[in-house]
Amino acid sequence: MGENLLARPYRPLPIRAMNALGRGLSRVGITPISLSEESLLAAAAKETGLSDFGPDSFRPGLAKLLESVESEGRLTLFGRFFARRQLVELIGHRLQLVDYRKRRPEIADEVIRRPLFILGLPRTGTTLLYGLLAEDPANRAPLSWEIDQPCPPAETETYQTDPRIETTRARFDQVARLAPGFQTIHPVGTQMPQECIVPTASEFMSIRFQMCFNCESYDDWLLEQDMRPTYQYHRRFLQHMQSRHKGERWILKSPGHLGPIDALFDTYSDAMVVQTHRDPVRVIPSVANLEYTMRLVSSDEVDPVEVGREMMSVWTKLLNQGMEARARHPEREDQILDLSMREIVGNPIACVEKIYRHFDLDLSVAARTRMRRYLELHPKDEFGVHRYSLEAFGLEEEAVNATFKGYRERFGIVPEPFGN
Numbered sequence: 001m002g003e004n005l006l007a008r009p010y011r012p013l014p015i016r017a018m019n020a021l022g023r024g025l026s027r028v029g030i031t032p033i034s035l036s037e038e039s040l041l042a043a044a045a046k047e048t049g050l051s052d053f054g055p056d057s058f059r060p061g062l063a064k065l066l067e068s069v070e071s072e073g074r075l076t077l078f079g080r081f082f083a084r085r086q087l088v089e090l091i092g093h094r095l096q097l098v099d100y101r102k103r104r105p106e107i108a109d110e111v112i113r114r115p116l117f118i119l120g121l122p123r124t125g126t127t128l129l130y131g132l133l134a135e136d137p138a139n140r141a142p143l144s145w146e147i148d149q150p151c152p153p154a155e156t157e158t159y160q161t162d163p164r165i166e167t168t169r170a171r172f173d174q175v176a177r178l179a180p181g182f183q184t185i186h187p188v189g190t191q192m193p194q195e196c197i198v199p200t201a202s203e204f205m206s207i208r209f210q211m212c213f214n215c216e217s218y219d220d221w222l223l224e225q226d227m228r229p230t231y232q233y234h235r236r237f238l239q240h241m242q243s244r245h246k247g248e249r250w251i252l253k254s255p256g257h258l259g260p261i262d263a264l265f266d267t268y269s270d271a272m273v274v275q276t277h278r279d280p281v282r283v284i285p286s287v288a289n290l291e292y293t294m295r296l297v298s299s300d301e302v303d304p305v306e307v308g309r310e311m312m313s314v315w316t317k318l319l320n321q322g323m324e325a326r327a328r329h330p331e332r333e334d335q336i337l338d339l340s341m342r343e344i345v346g347n348p349i350a351c352v353e354k355i356y357r358h359f360d361l362d363l364s365v366a367a368r369t370r371m372r373r374y375l376e377l378h379p380k381d382e383f384g385v386h387r388y389s390l391e392a393f394g395l396e397e398e399a400v401n402a403t404f405k406g407y408r409e410r411f412g413i414v415p416e417p418f419g420n
Contacts, residue, residue: 006292006392018077019077019078031080033080035084040066040087043084043091044089044091050098052099053098057233061222065218067217068221069215071217072217073214075213075298076300079299090202091202110243112242114249115251116139116271117254118130118252118253119322120255120277121255125345126255129274131193132349132371132374135370139248139250140242144191145168145169147241148168153241154241154245156245160191165191168190172188193253196256197255199233200233202237206230210291210310212295213298214310219314223318226263228263230263231267231268232267238250255315259322261273261326262329265332274337275336275339277338278413279416279417280404282418283315285308285395287315288392292307312400316404337358339354342414345380348371352371390418
């Protein structure tokens with residue numbers, strides 16, 4: 001494919017001026033926006049008026065992330081502002097959650113029963129499936145606005161009218177302006193279900209950061225860590241959210257669950273898991289385009305070939321870790337259902353029925369009606385056609401096939417070469 005499909009950096013005039021100032025200051029050795037751990041913790045404490053960060057389990061991840069972003073991120077001055085703002089907010093979430101639980105210790109008694117996790121490579125139909133499952137009134141999905149501003153937890157009475165909904169909408173609109181085309185690649189919305197990569201980001205053990213910044217050494221480090229403390233934090237986050245607005249069961253989603261599936265089951269022994277599958281030849285350049293588009297917000301030096309190489313490495317490791325964990329624990333296979341993207345896209349309602357049958361769940365008439373309506377309101381390519389190519393990221397079909405050979409054979413992946 002000879003056509004250049006890569007996005008170009010979008011810079012409103014104020015951001016261009018800010019970045020020009022940053023380049024000038026850099027030439028004389030001045031870095032005006034600090035990303036030091038000490039300054040971030042102090043800023044979060046000042047903004048919230050709180051000082052108890054809870055267990056220190058978040059500190060190694062934060063330290064490694066900061067080291068990685070500083071040495072590899074190639075951030076513009078706006079990129080430094082963007083990074084600092086995100087990190088201070090995430091630390092602030094920790095402070096607020098710890099404080100809220102200290103004042104309401106009964107939240108620790110909240111029971112998480114049979115959560116349903118959707119995991120799989122990115123770009124494999126998980127967003128469609130997640131959106132459909134969220135239409136079942138029995139299911140409780142974490143929505144973007146309540147994760148974006150988690151304290152106090154959402155209440156049933158004001159779940160559709162909470163003023164934080166509009167605050168989060170304004171933030172999403174800003175991201176859409178900074179990264180045109182992002183919605184085409186990965187639709188997000190204020191009242192759409194959000195992924196688990198956001199709650200775990202407050203523990204600083206999340207693949208979320210690679211979407212915004214080049215932080216390859218952090219990703220390499222992350223994939224070798226014991227994720228059990230992170231899933232304990234994840235569980236505390238769910239307890240917090242359901243304390244004033246419950247459902248029959250949680251439905252949750254993240255491609256980051258692929259590798260640490262042992263930690264997931266250690267934390268949620270009765271979990272139900274749906275793993276989605278697609279040809280990596282399609283997945284890798286698609287997710288590379290997503291990461292490339294978002295990284296342009298904070299850097300003028302995003303190398304697409306580097307991004308392509310990183311995506312090959314990260315998703316190979318996560319898939320292999322997941323396959324090894326499943327092989328070690330065949331007794332869990334009844335708790336896992338595998339679905340291909342072709343099944344999901346070809347007949348979404350039939351896939352939902354398959355999930356409910358497999359896990360012996362009741363699919364009500366109301367849920368079916370809402371799911372059909374959801375499909376009518378959200379047609380394929382609702383936000384435009386996502387175009388991408390292997391070549392743009394320095395990838396070759398033969399090399400991708402060879403790298404993911406074990407995955408293809410294990411799950412009988414149907415080839416989906418370009419041109420089909």
